[in-house]
Amino acid sequence: MASTIVDIRQKSTRLRPAIPLTATLRAEWTKLMTVRSTYVLLALSLLLSVAVTALVSWAAGWSWSEWAEADRAAFDPVINSFVGLLLATVLLVALSVGFVTSEYTSGMVRLTLTTTPRRGRVLLAKAGVIAAVTMVAGVIITVATFLTGQAVFAAYDVPTASLGDRDAALAVLATGLTTAVYPVIGVAIGYLLRRTAAAITVTLLLMFAPAFFGPLLPLRWQERVLAYLPGPATDSLAFGHLATDAPMYLERGIAAVVVAAWLVALLGAAYLVLNRRDV
Amino acid sequence: MISARGLTKRYGDKIAVESLTFDVKPGVVTGFLGPNGAGKSTTMRLILGLDAPTAGSVTVNGRAYRDLPAPIQEVGALLDAGAVQRGRSARQHLRWVAQASGIPVRRVDEVLDLVGLSDVAEKRIGTFSLGMLQRLGIATALLGDPPVLMFDEPVNGLDPEGIAWFRNLVKRLAAEERTILISSHLMSEMQEIADRVLVIGRGRLIADASIDDLVRQTGGDAVRVVSPRAAEFVPILEAAGASVMPEQDGSLLVTGIEIADIGALAARHGITLHELSPRRASLEEAFMAITRSSVEYQAKRSRSTAVAIAGREERIDG
Numbered sequence: 001m002a003s004t005i006v007d008i009r010q011k012s013t014r015l016r017p018a019i020p021l022t023a024t025l026r027a028e029w030t031k032l033m034t035v036r037s038t039y040v041l042l043a044l045s046l047l048l049s050v051a052v053t054a055l056v057s058w059a060a061g062w063s064w065s066e067w068a069e070a071d072r073a074a075f076d077p078v079i080n081s082f083v084g085l086l087l088a089t090v091l092l093v094a095l096s097v098g099f100v101t102s103e104y105t106s107g108m109v110r111l112t113l114t115t116t117p118r119r120g121r122v123l124l125a126k127a128g129v130i131a132a133v134t135m136v137a138g139v140i141i142t143v144a145t146f147l148t149g150q151a152v153f154a155a156y157d158v159p160t161a162s163l164g165d166r167d168a169a170l171a172v173l174a175t176g177l178t179t180a181v182y183p184v185i186g187v188a189i190g191y192l193l194r195r196t197a198a199a200i201t202v203t204l205l206l207m208f209a210p211a212f213f214g215p216l217l218p219l220r221w222q223e224r225v226l227a228y229l230p231g232p233a234t235d236s237l238a239f240g241h242l243a244t245d246a247p248m249y250l251e252r253g254i255a256a257v258v259v260a261a262w263l264v265a266l267l268g269a270a271y272l273v274l275n276r277r278d279v
Numbered sequence: 280m281i282s283a284r285g286l287t288k289r290y291g292d293k294i295a296v297e298s299l300t301f302d303v304k305p306g307v308v309t310g311f312l313g314p315n316g317a318g319k320s321t322t323m324r325l326i327l328g329l330d331a332p333t334a335g336s337v338t339v340n341g342r343a344y345r346d347l348p349a350p351i352q353e354v355g356a357l358l359d360a361g362a363v364q365r366g367r368s369a370r371q372h373l374r375w376v377a378q379a380s381g382i383p384v385r386r387v388d389e390v391l392d393l394v395g396l397s398d399v400a401e402k403r404i405g406t407f408s409l410g411m412l413q414r415l416g417i418a419t420a421l422l423g424d425p426p427v428l429m430f431d432e433p434v435n436g437l438d439p440e441g442i443a444w445f446r447n448l449v450k451r452l453a454a455e456e457r458t459i460l461i462s463s464h465l466m467s468e469m470q471e472i473a474d475r476v477l478v479i480g481r482g483r484l485i486a487d488a489s490i491d492d493l494v495r496q497t498g499g500d501a502v503r504v505v506s507p508r509a510a511e512f513v514p515i516l517e518a519a520g521a522s523v524m525p526e527q528d529g530s531l532l533v534t535g536i537e538i539a540d541i542g543a544l545a546a547r548h549g550i551t552l553h554e555l556s557p558r559r560a561s562l563e564e565a566f567m568a569i570t571r572s573s574v575e576y577q578a579k580r581s582r583s584t585a586v587a588i589a590g591r592e593e594r595i596d597g
Contacts (some may be wrong), residue, residue, distance in 0.1 A: 019381045030375040113328075116380075
C-alpha cells in the first residue's frame with residue numbers, strides 16, 4: 001500500500017523510457033503459455049499426426065506386395081511418412097487463429113491495445129511467438145512422424161530412409177521449420193477477420209484448395225500459378241528436392257522468396273487494418 | 280490532465296459524441312455523468328486511442344494516448360471488467376499486463392493485495408463473481424501506479440461493502456493528487472466521491488461544474504417541514520412567497536424562503552412543527568433538472584428523440 005503513495009506530480013513529469021519490443025514478446029509468450037488449450041492442441045498435434053502416419057504407413061506396408069512395379073519405384077519413404085503432418089498443421093492453425101480471435105471474443109483486445117497502443121508491435125509479437133512455438137513443435141512432430149513411418153515401413157520390408165541420409169535429414173528439418181508458415185498466416189487472417197470460425201476456414205482453404213483442386217487444372221496452370229500459392233511453395237521449400245519433377249515444384253531459393261512474400265503481404269494487410277480500425 | 284478539444288465521433292451517420300471540449304483537472308475527482316448511451320464509454324475509448332475521433336482531439340498529459348511512451352504508467356483505465364479471458368489466474372493475467380508495460384512483476388502481488396484478491400490470486404478468473412472481476416479490473420488500472428485514472432461504471436456489480444471499499448480507495452487515490460475520472464449513471468454515487476462533474480447527454484456536454492455550483496444553479500437547497508397542521512400552513516407559506524411541494528410522507532418541501540422565516544411564520548400563526556430541517560438538494564435532482572432542460576431543447580428540434588431520452592431517464596430512475 002505504501003508503494004502507491006508517491007509524489008505523483010514528480011512522477012508525471014519524469015521522462016519514461018520507451019518500452020522495448022521484447023516486453024511485448026514476453027507478454028504474448030505469457031498469454032500463450034497460460035491457457036490450457038495451448039497444451040491440449042500441442043499434445044493433440046503430436047499424438048494425432050503420429051497416429052495417422054502409423055496408420056497410413058501400416059496400410060502401405062500391408063498392401064505392398066500388391067503394388068505395381070512402377071508405384072514401388074516411385075515410392076518415397078520420406079514424403080510418405082509426412083502424411084500425418086496435415087493434421088498437426090490444422091491444429092496449430094486453430095491454436096494461432098484462436099490466440100488472436102479469442103481476444104476479440106472476450107473483449108480483452110482492448111486491454112492489449114491500451115497496454116501496447118503501437119498495434120504493429122502486438123501483431124509482430126503474436127506472429128513471433130506463434131512462429132517460435134510452432135517451429136519447435138513442428139520439428140519435434142516431424143521427427144516423430146518420420147521415425148514412426150520408417151519403423152512401420154521396415155516391419156513390412158518397404159524401402160526406408162534414415163536421418164543419416166543428408167536429403168532425408170534436410171527434408172525433415174525444413175518440413176518441421178516450415179510448419180510455422182500456416183500458423184503465422186493464421187495470425188494475420190485472425191486480425192483481418194476477427195472471427196474464429198471464419199479465420200480458420202479461410203486459412204485452411206488457402207492451405208488445402210491448391211492440393212485438392214490443383215490436379216484438376218491444366219498442367220500449365222499448376223506450373224505457373226498454383227506453384228506460387230503459399231501451400232505448394234512451402235512444400236517446395238520443405239521437401240521439393242525429393243521430387244523435382246512435380247508440376248508445382250519451385251527451386252528452394254525461389255520458394256523461400258515466394259513464402260516470405262506471402263507472409264509479408266498478409267501480415268502487412270493485417271497491420272494496415274489493425275492500425276486503422278476502431279477496437 | 281485529460282484535455283478534449285472539439286472531440287467528435289460518428290459511427291456511420293450516428294453521432295456518438297459531438298464537439299466535446301473539457302479538461303479533467305489534476306488532483307480532483309471528476310464524475311462523468313450521463314444516461315446510458317450518452318457517450319461516456321465512447322469518450323473513454325477515444326481518450327485511450329482505441330477509437331479514432333472523427334474530428335477534434337484528446338490528449339493525456341499533453342500527448343495523444345498512442346504517443347505515450349509507457350501508456351499504462353500514465354493512465355490506468357477500467358473499461359469493462361468482464362472483458363478478460365477466463366482461463367488464466369488473476370496473477371497470470373496481471374503478469375502479462377505488467378510484462379507488456381515494463382512494470383516489475385512483483386507489483387502484481389502489491390495490487391492484488393490492494394484490491395483484496397490475494398487469496399484468490401491463483402484461481403481461474405472464470406470462477407470469479409462480478410464483484411471480484413471489478414476488483415481485478417481496478418487492480419489492472421492501478422498496476423502502473425499512474426497519475427491519471429479512469430473508471431467506467433466502477434461500482435457496477437460491487438456489493439455495499441465493495442462500494443464502500445471503492446469509495447475509500449478513490450478518496451485515498453485523490454489524496455495522492457491523482458487525476459481521476461469516474462463515469463456513472465448513479466448520481467448519488469458521484470455526490471459521495473466527486474468534486475466536479477461533467478454531464479453529457481446525447482453526446483453533448485451539458486454541464487462542467489463543481490458539484491456545489493451545479494446544485495446551486497439548479498434550484499438550490501430546500502427546507503423540510505413536518506407539521507400536524509401542514510394543510511393550513513401551505514397557504515401561509517405561499518403567501519410569504521415560498522413555493523411548497525407536498526411530499527408523499529405528508530411532509531412539505533419548501534423553497535424560496537429562509538429557514539428562520541419559516542420558523543417565525545409558524546410561531547406567529549401558532550402552528551406546531553414536528554420537524555424543520557434544511558435539505559441539501561441532491562446531485563440527483565440537479566442532474567434530472569439539467570437533463571430535463573436538454574430534453575426540452577431537443578424537443579424543439581425533434582419530438583421523437585426527446586421521448587427516447589425521457590424513456591432512458593425513467594429507466595435510470597427505476
